[in-house]
Amino acid sequence: MSNRNIYTLPTLLIVAVMTMFASGCSTIDHNLTQEKGVKIKILDVSNSIYVSSANVHEKNNKVVISGFIKKTSPSSGRIRGHVDINVIDPDGKIIAEKTVLPYPGNSQPNARISRFSAFLDMTPPPGSVVLVAAHKGSHS
Numbered sequence: 001m002s003n004r005n006i007y008t009l010p011t012l013l014i015v016a017v018m019t020m021f022a023s024g025c026s027t028i029d030h031n032l033t034q035e036k037g038v039k040i041k042i043l044d045v046s047n048s049i050y051v052s053s054a055n056v057h058e059k060n061n062k063v064v065i066s067g068f069i070k071k072t073s074p075s076s077g078r079i080r081g082h083v084d085i086n087v088i089d090p091d092g093k094i095i096a097e098k099t100v101l102p103y104p105g106n107s108q109p110n111a112r113i114s115r116f117s118a119f120l121d122m123t124p125p126p127g128s129v130v131l132v133a134a135h136k137g138s139h140s
């Protein structure tokens with residue numbers, strides 16, 4: 001009888017830890033390009049700024065597209081412009097369109113690199129392509 005009691009506490013601990021892992025699953029960061037076959041394509045549309053890297057993650061059940069913008073020349077002044085994000089499904093339909101401003105803004109006035117991030121309302125299906133382009137000015 002005493003042997004049984006020895007195993008009770010460790011068993012409860014294992015169950016508790018496993019429950020924590022199971023319920024914490026949604027907070028795990030998923031890289032959609034590696035895990036879900038979503039592709040990223042960076043478009044070169046400006047001769048003064050460009051997207052140097054971008055990725056798609058699913059975190060806390062939200063899809064986040066984030067990356068960096070750089071200047072092509074080492075001129076002073078902060079990076080101006082914005083990032084256009086288009087998500088195209090495997091059938092060629094545009095399923096999401098976002099325009100986001102890079103940050104930081106005024107905190108680093110001479111930054112040659114800026115971050116950007118955008119949230120999507122849905123998870124792109126496998127085979128989707130995320131088009132990312134940075135440029136100055138407005139859309140005409």
Ligand SMILES: [Zn+2]
Nearest residue numbers: 083084135139
């Ligand atoms: Zn634009």
